[in-house]
Amino acid sequence: MGSVVESREWYLASYSPEGVPNSDNLKLRSLSLSLDSHSIPEGHVSLEIVLISVDPYLRTRLTGTLDGLYIAQYEVNEVITAFAVGKVIGSRESKYSEGDVVLVPSAPLAEYCIIPSSTIARKIHAATGISLPHYLSALGVPGFAAWVGIVVLGDPKPGSNVFISAASGAVGTIAGQLAKIRGCRVIGSTGSDQKVKLIKEEFGYDDGFNYNKESDFDAALSKYFPDGIDVYLDNVGGKMLESVLNHVNKHARISLCGMISQYNKVWTEREGVRNLLNMVGKEVRMEGFMLESYWHRFGDFAKEMEGYIKEGKVTSKNKINVGIESFLDSLASLFSSSNIGKVVVQVNEA
Template sequence: MAAMEEVSNKQIVLKDYVTGYPKESDMEIRTRNLKLEVPQGSNAVLVKNLYLSCDPYMRACMTKPHDDTYFDSFTPGSPIAGYGVAKVVDSDNPNFKKGDLVWGITGWEEYSIITSTQLGLFKIEHTDVPLSYYTGLLGMPGMTAYVGFYDVCSPKKGDTVYVSAASGAVGQLVGQLAKLFGCYVVGSAGSKQKVDLLKNKFGFDEAFNYKEEQDLDATLKRYFPNGIDIYFENVGGKMLDAVLPTMNLHGRIAVCGMISQYNLEKHEGIHNLFCLISKRIRMEGFIVVDSYHLYPKYLEIILPCIKEGKVTYVEDVAVGLESAPAALVGLFSGHNVGKQLVAISHDE
């Protein structure tokens, strides 16, 4: 490309901070001109975005800054930020050169300038798998499943494992890792289609549609007559409350997310917390960014599993940047089947 070439850069912008359930109208599409060059001495990288990841944590970034979140809030009037896959167009950073493929935090726009203070990009070395996997299976959600299951849950062969939101970006992999480890695995999801995926594609031993269950306590006891050793928590609220009495002595709970609570002004209370004491349960929250140093080790484990067909992954792909607001909002009504992402460009 010629130096200082200027292009039209389409962006998805947050209009204002959000309360309650997010709506497509909370975001808008705008266009700004952008010069396809980074200033010398800036240490910045200019990328063309190929895929964007839609993730539940992004809901917390749509609210005013507060102490309870672990990600910075989006700035109203500026492009939304999130994980994505991109191609380097220009670079003043010695770690990246033009043509490199990367994944990490980028903007919801066609082109992004990523400054040295924001730089958290991983160079993509393995291109014999779908590039889109770096928004999910080979990116942040995959690492989340790996760290949460192995490091936080400390599994043992034969453990009974329950995964909520099990057909999502993280849950589908947790179940497969648990099966490969020799565990008995049950997952829950919100539709018959998703339940069928869990049992027939991902190899869960059992699965149920939580929307069809009137008594979650009875449901869990039906699927876990001998109790739950490991609970991978993605939902929170009533689900967590029902799980606690069903946990076994010295059970482990990895608290990955609580999607049922993200759009509530006041979070639901949990009544069965005494079980943590009586059953000596270890319940631990974790944030995957603390464990990115394990990423090379994760690739060593997961890439052979993908290539040998031991692990499979389902993606729900929305096409075009303009489809991104609907894709993100759809996460909170269970619209997606599998990992939700947006394909902006296939110019790889």
């Protein structure tokens, strides 16, 4: 490879307060980069981006308003960033050498880039035998979110009744497996009969239901949780969260991971929860979380999750779309019923 390359990158052209972001909001542009070690600043590395993680939280940074999440917004004309796996091309940092494969929590959504070495989370060693997409799924944002929501905040005991919404998504598939490892009875809600079958057969769920076929969530939860809910990992919000509050046991724990059913609406159009009083009498703890607040636990998570993957206790399902140009459609797919598991964009070959 020559030292100068043309690299395409996605940037924010305009904010998208409602609906799914489109080609008016996100655009590709090209720039020339010199990647060899002599051309980059001290303490930096140049990377060839291999894989990019496509996660729902990216949507929340494109609205132009803090909108309840208080997560930093991208600036207009700013390059989008995401969890990524990259290969070192040039280095002016003794810890990294050409050919190293690394995990970067906030890499430019580009084909190539130059970043401070301090922004690299870790090297990825081929000797682990773990495939690269796992580092963006079970060992990436979805796995970490599932671990914080189930293990740290949910803290279920053996025999606990655990409910997980969006169970066939990237977070839900991992969360269900973590709850099963802890000896729980685990039920999930998904958007199709095919997905119900998937979470039971591939991810060990005890049972599940298709929320699109249930006209009464209260009746569905009564059926699947005759003894009530001890731990709920909420990925959707809205009517499902309200119904769960009618079925929680005393001292239940609810981890608010995300509310994907509400992301593409302005706050005045979102569905309210009318029965929060149930939390008082049942002494329920409901807690929202942002992963950056638990970043100091990432090492603990990675060590535990790597062990589960090697032991065959945790697996993930990845949808890999090829080419950086596929990012926009990949992002949109997260908000459609077609999505199953983790969406990854393969930018370059490993």
